[in-house]
């Protein structure tokens with residue numbers, strides 16, 4: 182029996198730190214409101230000349246180094262992002278070329294919003310098990326600041342820029358690495374979190390720019406309720422499928438959107454908060470980068486030991502969601 186393991190992880194966050202105090206000078210908000218409603222204290226914002234691919238390449242370089250492999254050894258590259266450098270070509274092709282991943286590699290982007298990294302992991306897992314590919318590089322990379330309406334206090338206080346990456350390969354050992362995952366999507370809730378213009382439904386126009394329709398719009402309360410419900414469901418399913426109780430899980434890495442969402446999930450699952458890795462206070466919500474960024478930090482902080490079980494759990498626009506169980 183073979184398994185697919187995470188051979189290396191890396192992440193990158195832009196240098197510029199934007200605090201709540203700084204935001205409160207440009208929109209009608211306060212540090213107190215942002216911290217009490219979301220848990221976020223600051224976020225990183227990319228430079229004007231830094232695009233999604235630039236963030237992705239830095240995180241990928243760190244993951245390759247951590248895995249001890251070169252870009253030449255990668256034959257599958259998947260980038261999860263909602264903030265590609267441009268609509269065409271895929272950011273994966275730009276990253277492939279600049280990293281030096283061979284031309285015979287399969288490279289593509291996927292859009293699954295904040296669940297994107299778990300979707301990428303699931304695709305890579307399946308492909309590696311079929312022996313069609315030897316080594317996968319999966320990246321979650323976002324420059325959300327480029328699609329954030331900096332005049333909208335209901336969204337601009339939440340988002341940040343970052344990237345996280347992992348190298349995956351197959352081993353001939355059973356029961357290690359990615360033990361399973363449970364992904365889902367429910368387009369019924371698509372209207373709760375979206376960018377209206379810039380696609381084929383509402384192509385970019387002077388009117389769409391004037392109406393600020395190229396920025397993220399969100400019904401925060403509805404997203405909040407859905408998030409708690411779907412994350413609890415998939416986390417429970419993962420645990421039940423593997424006959425696990427809360428005691429077996431050493432660490433939960435949830436999508437970093439709101440501390441109140443994470444606390445509600447912890448309470449419902451009856452898993453103590455100290456088993457949840459939280460860094461949203463320093464990075465805000467970085468969409469598909471959020472889980473690999475947190476995973477990288479957690480590993481460096483010694484929160485992951487051989488044999489440990491880690492549960493990754495995400496939700497995002499779509500509504501997409503998923504949980505992935507990993508044994509180190």
Ligand code: UT7
Pocket residue numbers: 209210211214215218219295334335336338399400401402403404405408438439466468496497498
């Ligand atoms: O990756 C998925 C991304 N999305 C999410 O995870 C979002 C999930 N939702 C949330 O995190 C929360 O719903 C928010 C943090 C977005 C909002 O928290 P809330 O407790 O649901 O607040 P609310 O939207 O119900 O707003 C409460 C009040 C409103 O004023 P009124 O109508 O009560 O007078 C808002 O206008 O707070 C106001 N408000 C703000 N006040 C100060 C909204 N944003 C701000 C702000 N500063 N930044």
